[in-house]
Amino acid sequence: MxxxxxxxxxxxxxxxxxxxxxxxxxxxxxxxxxxxxxxxxxxxxxxxxxxxxxxxxxxxxxxxxxxxxxxxxxxxSQGHTVDVDLALEPVEPPAELFHGTAEGYLDAIRAEGLKAMARHDVHLSPDYATAVRVGSRRGRPVVLVVDAGRMAAEGHVFYRSENGVWLTESVPAWAIAFPD
Incomplete structure (x- = not known):
């Protein structure tokens, strides 16, 4: 093919x-x-x-x-907007995860953090390069670093889909390192 x-x-x-x-x-x-x-x-x-x-x-x-x-x-593997339960078990995340986005969304993310929007969860990447690829889909990519370790310590639950994408309900703005 x-x-x-x-x-x-x-x-x-x-x-x-x-x-x-x-x-x-x-x-x-x-x-x-x-x-x-x-x-x-x-x-x-x-x-x-x-x-x-x-x-x-x-x-x-x-x-x-x-x-x-x-x-x-x-x-x-993930990304559904229809109602499904992927039956994933909670997993301890690494200290940092990454989120690729486009520049146009930064103001909203700074104000409200990352939200699942129509999807079930926020999608996070395990590495910087993957986040760049994800962020490139909608313009010039921006990679945000997420303090997943602190989030987990404060009670946020993380899951990892079968293809390695990290999932969580939301990411508060305090847990995001924004580029300069």
Missing amino acids: DDRRLVKVSKYLSRHLRHDPQRLGIELDEQGWVDVDVLLAALARQNFRLTREELDEVVERNDKRRYVIRDGRIRA
Whole structure:
């Protein structure tokens, strides 16, 4: 599969496995899973042809490891706006985590911290380079350093999704180091 098709399929899956499964005519279980065969049949009904081999390739080659296939089922690793419980266990975070964003959001973040918005959780990166890539999606990237150790000490709960993205309900402004 060429890279262009890989991106197209990945975005299509993201839309339906994270945000709008009913538009495709599928139903996610309470943890966000759907049978692979059910997904492929639903895609075919929408004239979006995808073989099982192509689906496996998209899951394997996605640079962000957005999807997981297990026991004949597939789900998005995180980022849902639909109501799911990923059944992740709380994990002690490293001292620092990172959040990539665009310059235009800095004033709001300084005032209110990081909020989940339409998603279930705030997404944090384990390293600076990943945060740069995430922040680049919406313009010139800015990387914020989050004092995850202090947050955890003060009772904030962290989770780590299967693809290594750190999740927490919100990040207060006091826990964010802003660039000069």
